[in-house]
Amino acid sequence: MQYEAPQTLDAAVALLADARGAARVLAGGTDLLVQLRSGAIEPDLVVDIKRIDELKKITAEDGGYRIGAAVSGAELGEHEGVRALWPGVVEATELIGSTQVQGRATMAGNLCNASPAADSVPAMVAADATARIVGPDGVRDTSVRDVATGPGQTSLGRGEIVVSIFLPARPARSGDAYLRFIPRTEMDIAVVGAAVSVSLDDEGTCVAARVSLGAVAARVLLVDEGARVLIGTKLDDDALQALAAAASAACSPINDKRGTIEFRTDVAGVLARRAAQTAFERAKG
Amino acid sequence: MSQIHVSTTLNGDPVEYLCEPDETLLDVLRDRLGLTGSKEGCGSGDCGACSVTVDGRLVCSCLVLGAEAQDREIETIEGVAQGENLHPLQQKILDHAALQCGVCTPGFIVAAKALLERNPDPSETEVRYWLAGNLCRCTGYDKIVRAVMDAAQEMRGA
Numbered sequence: 001m002q003y004e005a006p007q008t009l010d011a012a013v014a015l016l017a018d019a020r021g022a023a024r025v026l027a028g029g030t031d032l033l034v035q036l037r038s039g040a041i042e043p044d045l046v047v048d049i050k051r052i053d054e055l056k057k058i059t060a061e062d063g064g065y066r067i068g069a070a071v072s073g074a075e076l077g078e079h080e081g082v083r084a085l086w087p088g089v090v091e092a093t094e095l096i097g098s099t100q101v102q103g104r105a106t107m108a109g110n111l112c113n114a115s116p117a118a119d120s121v122p123a124m125v126a127a128d129a130t131a132r133i134v135g136p137d138g139v140r141d142t143s144v145r146d147v148a149t150g151p152g153q154t155s156l157g158r159g160e161i162v163v164s165i166f167l168p169a170r171p172a173r174s175g176d177a178y179l180r181f182i183p184r185t186e187m188d189i190a191v192v193g194a195a196v197s198v199s200l201d202d203e204g205t206c207v208a209a210r211v212s213l214g215a216v217a218a219r220v221l222l223v224d225e226g227a228r229v230l231i232g233t234k235l236d237d238d239a240l241q242a243l244a245a246a247a248s249a250a251c252s253p254i255n256d257k258r259g260t261i262e263f264r265t266d267v268a269g270v271l272a273r274r275a276a277q278t279a280f281e282r283a284k285g
Numbered sequence: 286m287s288q289i290h291v292s293t294t295l296n297g298d299p300v301e302y303l304c305e306p307d308e309t310l311l312d313v314l315r316d317r318l319g320l321t322g323s324k325e326g327c328g329s330g331d332c333g334a335c336s337v338t339v340d341g342r343l344v345c346s347c348l349v350l351g352a353e354a355q356d357r358e359i360e361t362i363e364g365v366a367q368g369e370n371l372h373p374l375q376q377k378i379l380d381h382a383a384l385q386c387g388v389c390t391p392g393f394i395v396a397a398k399a400l401l402e403r404n405p406d407p408s409e410t411e412v413r414y415w416l417a418g419n420l421c422r423c424t425g426y427d428k429i430v431r432a433v434m435d436a437a438q439e440m441r442g443a
């Protein structure tokens with residue numbers, strides 16, 4: 001294995017594009033090192049992106065924030081601006097692992113590892129976040145939703161690197177939230193994850209919503225029907241019930257030791273409802 | 286495989302070493318530099334026995350490559366005591382008999398030190414959450430948490 005830590009994006013892309021064997025990007029390494037050590041992957045080249053200055057930054061842009069791909073969960077959590085605008089995305093990212101894991105893990109790494117249970121991804125999908133990707137053919141922006149295509153699979157081409165995640169601006173009365181179910185209180189993989197983002201008008205009626213679920217299908221889901229039943233309501237009981245039903249209906253989970261199909265399907269509804277309640281409270285301010 | 290030459294700062298002192306590209310910082314510390322205070326409990330980021338700080342950030346050294354340490358500042362358990370003088374966290378762990386086999390202890394001390402540098406007056410809940418990535422199979426955690434709370438109080442000069 002060859003290890004490289006280039007200081008520019010161009011150099012990183014060139015290294016990856018020209019690599020003869022299997023090549024991997026190294027961000028926080030909290031997935032990659034585990035896979036490397038267990039022998040699950042045997043890359044010929046690892047390109048560490050943490051020496052590239054522009055990937056280490058969080059920048060305000062068009063009323064939103066651009067989060068560099070090498071920004072750790074700990075650094076994101078310390079950013080007051082992002083916390084205030086997208087609290088659900090920050091709380092989802094902060095759920096990844098322990099303090100030690102937070103010191104290294106990145107949102108982009110969570111996305112590119114492509115686990116259906118990745119905690120930050122439903123929150124990013126609910127936020128309608130965009131991934132900026134740079135590769136041998138230049139720059140492209142794509143919805144975060146389209147990056148992971150299945151467990152461990154991404155739509156990234158050879159030599160392509162996610163360089164940042166863009167969290168857009170949002171209207172004043174907006175809020176988001178993420179909840180997951182795990183058998184313990186911390187340090188575990190989501191059995192179900194649910195993220196909801198809403199915007200309200202001056203009367204407190206929902207005018208826009210996005211609902212996303214993790215760990216209940218091969219990819220993180222965007223539940224359009226869940227959003228549809230929230231819009232036009234003030235989150236009354238009927239709306240909450242309809243949301244829970246829509247979330248459960250969208251699930252196609254697996255059965256495993258962490259949770260059965262029935263359990264995951266039911267809990268997805270419960271968590272979507274509770275995440276919506278928190279998102280509404282945050283939106284009201 | 287050709288080895289990588291790394292220059293870094295370890296517990297305040299400049300050090301240089303050669304390592305394999307796929308060798309972890311934990312293995313470098315233990316096997317090349319003779320610093321065996323950091324332990325390997327799992328090798329997969331779950332137990333925290335290998336905790337060190339890199340540029341002030343608490344991390345698992347089993348999930349860092351030795352090569353990544355170039356030009357960083359690494360702090361390990363070996364840098365915690367000042368000569369013969371134990372750090373208050375070390376002393377309180379002893380006073381509270383907060384260890385049995387001791388494999389988890391260096392990681393707990395390094396992690397708790399990182400907490401108290403950020404938050405000198407943590408609540409018990411904050412201590413427990415911060416240390417959730419440090420596993421102990423012997424003590425049941427209670428004594429460790431009490432030792433950390435006690436050390437924090439002493440360090441605040443209360």
Ligand SMILES: Cc1cc2nc3c(=O)[nH]c(=O)nc-3n(C[C@H](O)[C@H](O)[C@H](O)COP(=O)(O)OP(=O)(O)OC[C@H]3O[C@@H](n4cnc5c(N)ncnc54)[C@H](O)[C@@H]3O)c2cc1C
Binds near residue numbers: 033105
């Ligand atoms: C103890 C422990 C607990 C954990 N708990 C959780 C948890 O609760 N929830 C959760 O979701 N995850 C958890 N994880 C998994 C992991 O920490 C996260 O998925 C993390 O966000 C990965 O980010 P990273 O920067 O460390 O990625 P890396 O390990 O560096 O990379 C992950 C993958 O993505 C690729 N990649 C990384 N960055 C890029 C990029 N910018 N462009 C293209 N490809 C890229 C890498 O090549 C690799 O294949 C845990 C891991 C450990 C060790």
Ligand code: FES
Binds near residue numbers: 327331346347
């Ligand atoms: S040995 Fe590193 S976390 Fe267990």
Ligand code: FES
Binds near residue numbers: 390420
């Ligand atoms: S004292 Fe044995 S693991 Fe903690």
